[in-house]
Amino acid sequence: MPLDTSTYSLALLRLDGRRWNELRRLTAQISTQAAADGSSYLEMGNTKVICTVTGPSEAKATGGNRSGGDKADVQVVINIAGFSGVDRKRRGRRDKRTQEMQTTIANAFSQSLFTHLFPHSTILLSLHILSQDGSLLAALLNASTLALIDAGIPMRDYICACTAGSTSSYSSNDEKADPLLDLNNLEEQELPFLTVATLGDTDDVSVLVMETRVQIGRLEGMLAVGVDGCKQVREILDQVVRKRGTKILEASQL
Amino acid sequence: MAPSATQQVLLSPAELSYLHTSLSLTPPIRPDGRTLCQFRPLIAETDILPGTNGSARICFADGTEAIVGIKAEVEKSRPSYQAPGDQNIGEDDDDEADEEVRRSEKEAEQQKGLNEWVEMSVEIPGFRDDDSMSVFLAAMLSEALLADGEFTRRLWINRRFHWKLYVDILLLSQPLSYPLPLLSLTTHLALLSTRLPKLKSEQDEDPLFDDDWEASVFLYPRATDTTSARPPITLLVMAVKDNIIFDPSKEELAVAEVVLAVSVGEKSHGVVGAGMDIDSGRTRNLSLLAVRTIDPPSRLTPPGVPNALNTATGGTAATTEQTSTQRETLDEEGVWQPPRGGAKRKLIAAMIQKVLEQGGVAEEVLDGLEAVELG
Numbered sequence: 001m002p003l004d005t006s007t008y009s010l011a012l013l014r015l016d017g018r019r020w021n022e023l024r025r026l027t028a029q030i031s032t033q034a035a036a037d038g039s040s041y042l043e044m045g046n047t048k049v050i051c052t053v054t055g056p057s058e059a060k061a062t063g064g065n066r067s068g069g070d071k072a073d074v075q076v077v078i079n080i081a082g083f084s085g086v087d088r089k090r091r092g093r094r095d096k097r098t099q100e101m102q103t104t105i106a107n108a109f110s111q112s113l114f115t116h117l118f119p120h121s122t123i124l125l126s127l128h129i130l131s132q133d134g135s136l137l138a139a140l141l142n143a144s145t146l147a148l149i150d151a152g153i154p155m156r157d158y159i160c161a162c163t164a165g166s167t168s169s170y171s172s173n174d175e176k177a178d179p180l181l182d183l184n185n186l187e188e189q190e191l192p193f194l195t196v197a198t199l200g201d202t203d204d205v206s207v208l209v210m211e212t213r214v215q216i217g218r219l220e221g222m223l224a225v226g227v228d229g230c231k232q233v234r235e236i237l238d239q240v241v242r243k244r245g246t247k248i249l250e251a252s253q254l
Numbered sequence: 255m256a257p258s259a260t261q262q263v264l265l266s267p268a269e270l271s272y273l274h275t276s277l278s279l280t281p282p283i284r285p286d287g288r289t290l291c292q293f294r295p296l297i298a299e300t301d302i303l304p305g306t307n308g309s310a311r312i313c314f315a316d317g318t319e320a321i322v323g324i325k326a327e328v329e330k331s332r333p334s335y336q337a338p339g340d341q342n343i344g345e346d347d348d349d350e351a352d353e354e355v356r357r358s359e360k361e362a363e364q365q366k367g368l369n370e371w372v373e374m375s376v377e378i379p380g381f382r383d384d385d386s387m388s389v390f391l392a393a394m395l396s397e398a399l400l401a402d403g404e405f406t407r408r409l410w411i412n413r414r415f416h417w418k419l420y421v422d423i424l425l426l427s428q429p430l431s432y433p434l435p436l437l438s439l440t441t442h443l444a445l446l447s448t449r450l451p452k453l454k455s456e457q458d459e460d461p462l463f464d465d466d467w468e469a470s471v472f473l474y475p476r477a478t479d480t481t482s483a484r485p486p487i488t489l490l491v492m493a494v495k496d497n498i499i500f501d502p503s504k505e506e507l508a509v510a511e512v513v514l515a516v517s518v519g520e521k522s523h524g525v526v527g528a529g530m531d532i533d534s535g536r537t538r539n540l541s542l543l544a545v546r547t548i549d550p551p552s553r554l555t556p557p558g559v560p561n562a563l564n565t566a567t568g569g570t571a572a573t574t575e576q577t578s579t580q581r582e583t584l585d586e587e588g589v590w591q592p593p594r595g596g597a598k599r600k601l602i603a604a605m606i607q608k609v610l611e612q613g614g615v616a617e618e619v620l621d622g623l624e625a626v627e628l629g
Contacts, residue, residue, distance in 0.1 A: 033313070033317060033426065033427060034313075034316075034317035035317025035318055035319070035428065036427060046304070046305070050321075050426060052379075052426065052427065077380075079379065081321075081323060081377075081422055082323070082375065082420060083303065083305065083309070083324070083422050084323075088325040090375070126380075128321075128426060131305045
């Protein structure tokens with residue numbers, strides 16, 4: 001279904017009524033599952049993700065190929081539920097897109113976690129996608145950060161992610177094109193967008209994924225908006241963690 | 255079911271023997287202090303995903319968690335080549351009223367569904383899609399659902415179209431204990447909360463639906479005055495000696511002698527006789543849908559070594575073949591032996607009876623689940 005992007009320029013409001021620099025409603029919970037070492041549940045608009053962390057645990061010796069060495073091995077398994085999309089569709093684990101997201105997340109967290117503290121061990125992140133409406137990779141990264149914090153695995157800083165897009169892909173209305181923050185599924189299908197993740201409050205970009213074409217001139221604007229959005233996301237995630245922290249402190253004082 | 259698929263409990267023969275003895279006492283002592291029929295507390299919620307037709311989530315006390323999402327799609331029915339009305343050729347009555355009855359009967363006959371209209375899949379983290387565990391669990395759950403042939407009738411739209419129901423079951427945690435009851439109860443709640451758009455077209459037209467979700471109809475319609483039909487539930491029952499234990503934990507399963515998966519359904523019934531209703535409020539019309547014996551994980555546990563075969567205690571060590579033959583005749587209390595052989599018929603009958611009886615476990619569970627959807 002093509003998105004009628006022409007309406008944006010009339011009122012400068014997007015399909016769901018947001019302005020260009022507004023995030024969707026972002027809510028999260030941590031410690032949702034008692035059996036896991038760390039777990040979290042995150043909603044970005046209608047995208048809903050659950051993350052559970054197992055580990056750091058002893059590496060499973062599979063086929064004599066011992067993983068590890070002197071650093072912990074971060075493994076990511078993404079499971080896209082059949083009912084998550086508009087139409088019911090089963091995606092196998094060998095799906096190329098899923099595998100790419102898995103490696104992206106695994107690489108990002110092997111950089112930010114202090115993996116050298118856990119030699120010969122694995123940290124398994126299993127991510128379940130319950131409902132998808134755009135910004136999937138960003139939601140997965142944010143949920144993983146929260147679950148890893150819940151599991152108590154030391155890290156440099158939060159990895160916070162969000163998406164940024166641009167209103168027009170044609171050169172004709174170059175001046176009028178606006179960058180957009182946090183795209184939903186309809187916008188993702190129509191507009192060029194990128195997923196950016198930064199390390200904490202800094203401007204250090206740890207993940208940058210872009211699969212669509214865009215003019216090079218627009219990239220800087222999109223990136224600036226994305227990095228700015230990541231800072232907003234960090235604030236929200238930080239509040240979730242702090243809220244959990246105060247709850248634990250209060251419980252321990254009784 | 256291959257018991258290797260569930261996680262092995264790491265208990266020594268001495269610990270297993272201790273557990274087995276305490277469970278075979280009268281009254282038995284369970285490791286967590288529950289009574290025989292007591293279930294562990296659970297957290298349940300329904301309608302958690304707005305993008306599905308029905309969904310539910312259940313969290314058991316041991317931390318295992320499952321989510322079920324149900325999606326429905328309209329599908330074209332395969333044409334049936336059955337000659338219309340070939341049953342009532344012989345009798346030719348032109349009585350008007352009789353004709354009416356026969357037509358409605360014929361209609362009911364045509365509203366029969368096919369089992370392929372329901373697709374169930376179970377996903378367990380860390381297991382392959384075609385792993386025997388998930389395939390077996392999906393088969394067992396769909397078996398219970400399709401057993402009485404009533405369920406697929408609900409998916410019938412008209413002679414040319416029907417609903418295709420996709421039931422996706424996700425186990426979010428590692429399968430700590432045998433996950434069948436968890437998945438079954440979650441599926442039950444999800445089916446109860448499933449809603450289908452209201453049909454606006456008539457007869458055999460191409461189906462046209464009301465686009466108001468508020469007007470949608472429940473797959474299992476709720477009636478307040480009569481007991482309505484409910485989706486099946488599958489419960490795990492185990493026995494140690496003559497003690498029948500419900501909702502076993504994984505440690506208890508490690509010493510189980512018999513494990514049964516009992517599927518129970520509830521049929522709708524009209525108005526019950528007024529006299530019956532006075533004291534019990536209302537009765538449930540429970541029926542047994544399926545029973546399966548499950549190979550208990552206790553068969554794979556390591557056996558204990560009796561003093562007579564242990565050199566450390568002055569016995570004589572035997573070769574492996576000798577040990578296994580001597581173990582056959584051994585019946586020493588306090589030395590753990592993995593259970594051998596099948597279950598006694600009497601015991602199985604007693605287990606099923608205990609599930610189905612009035613005021614029994616199945617009724618209790620159904621009552622509990624009913625409270626969830628109301629809340």
